[in-house]
Amino acid sequence: MKKKYVLVGTGGRAEFFYGSLVRDFQETSELVAFCDSNQTRLDYANQLLVDKYNVEAINTYTADRFDEMIESEKPDIVIVTSMDRTHHRYIIRALELGCDAITEKPMTVDAEKTQAIIDAIERTGQNVRVTFNYRYAPHNTKIRELIRDDVIGKVNSVHFEWALDTQHGADYFRRWHRDKRNSGGLLVHKSTHHFDLVNFWLNTEPETVYATGGLQFYGKENAEERGVTKFYERAHGSDYAKDDPFAIDMESNPHLKAMYLDAEKEDGYHRDQSVFGDGINIEDTLGVNVTYKNKAILTYSLNAYLPWEGFQIAFNGTKGRIEVAVREQSYINSGGEKGDEGKLKEKTIRVLPMFGEPYEVEVEEKEGGHGGGDPELLNDLFGEPKEDEFKRAASHVDGAISILTGIAGNQSLATGQAVKIKDLVDLKR
Incomplete structure (x- = not known):
């Protein structure tokens, strides 16, 4: 039997989900309604369904009619791609009305909202999935495999540098993300991907977080x-x-x-605000130290104004070292062809054994965003999931642990003190 879906928030990230759902998963899934605070955007999403995907327009509901939509459409699952600060509202209400939820990362933006989601899952028994597509990128899965297979022994430290260039990085300072109340800042909105990857790669969880940084380029x-x-x-x-x-x-x-x-x-929302204007209170230059439950340590940095886009990582283990360099295609959210996000320009995974010759690890790329990772994620969500030895599907606990690193980082930025994850939220495990 087909599962019925509704989607809340028809902005720039939404088409990634609904476009694939109506194009690739018609046998298993049915999209029945859109919900948004803006009727013009709702109408445009419907126009894309008709003109681009050659399917019929669906019912639309303004945000104040969310409950009515659930009652009328009777969906199995609510897809949440609204502004980050509103994720918790729709996730929790969907659970209370008997639906499961799929949410774009980050699951939410602060500890209080995280706790509210955890409590709602406990109270209702419903399910929440968080869409970490970076886990599915072949090079990221390969890193997990190398570490799992003890290629460099126990990983004791990770150095992780993420670079956003002046096309992609600047975009966070034009949009609603520039207000930390909306997005949690880049430590939550963007770095949740990266902190989740470290949790995934090392098969552990963060324990203590200390962060420094500020607004040093934009504003x-x-x-x-x-x-x-x-x-x-x-x-x-x-x-x-x-x-x-x-x-x-x-x-x-x-x-x-x-x-x-x-x-x-x-x-009255302006998508094109000046990156050197007033009203920006998120950081563009960040450094974070994290200690994990397995005693590994992470040094992490993010800069949002560099001449290249991508990341460099070094894993230091008891049997050697893995060095990773990835250059990605830069993009503006909703400003280019779909699939621009995460397109790889170059990548290298190099293993340096403690005793032995260094060598490069080949990774097979496939069609689709993030080296073919996006189609695998979407199949996990909307199709018939395959057996996955790497367990890449992310639960609400994965979603919470990833954002709690950034949330702890924000608290550390505000206080100048290290923050313990266990003091923020009760995950009820």
Whole structure:
């Protein structure tokens, strides 16, 4: 029997899920409704269903009619791709109304909301899945395999550097993510992927977190140092923005225009705010130290304004070292062709045995985003899951543990003190 789905939040990330659902999983799944706070965006999502995917338009509900949608459509599963700070609201209400939930990462943005979700799962007995597609990327799965198979022995330390370039990184400072109340900052919104990978690779959980960092490149306080002397609030309609390499032109991009510019009349949301304007309170330069339950340590950094996109990692073990270098295709969310996210430009996995010659590990890439990882994730969600020796499907506990590293990091940034994960949330295990 087909499972029925509804989707809440039809912004930039939503089509990744609903497009695949109606295109690739018609035998197992049925999309029956959209829900969003903005009717223009709802209508555009329906237009994409008809024009791009050649399927019929579905029912739409504004956010204040969420309960009505569940009662009328009787879905099995609610897909949550709304603004991060609202994830908990829809997840919890879906569970209370008898549905399971699939949520885009991060599961939520702070400890209180995390606890509320955990409590709702305990209370209702329903299920929540978190969509960590990075786990499914072949090179990330291969790293897990190498560590599992004891190739470098017990991993004692990891050095993990993530680079966002001035196209992708800047985009977080144009959008709603620039307000930490909405996104939890990059330590939660973006780094949840990376902290989850370390948990996945090492098969352990974080114990203590200490973080430093700040807003050191973007924001009005850094404008003079960047040579910015002419200010604007948003790019649309601004002559100053025409000379700003950090500005985006939504008018010339049909997708951005339809999804955001044409929808402004309903909610006033500006997708193209100046990265050197007021109102930015998230960090662009971050360093984190984490100690894990298995005594491994992590040194992690994220910078959102670099000339390249990707990551470098070193795993130091009792039998040797693994070095990983990955360059990714940069992109603007909703600004390009679907699948741009996570496209690999180059990758290297190098094993350096303690005694022996170093060698490179070959990884087979497949079709689809993240080296073929995205289709595997989507099949796990909407199709008929295959037996997976790596157990990449992420539960609500995985989702909680990954964001709690970032949440602890935010608390450490605020207090200057190290934070223990166990003091934040009761995972009820």
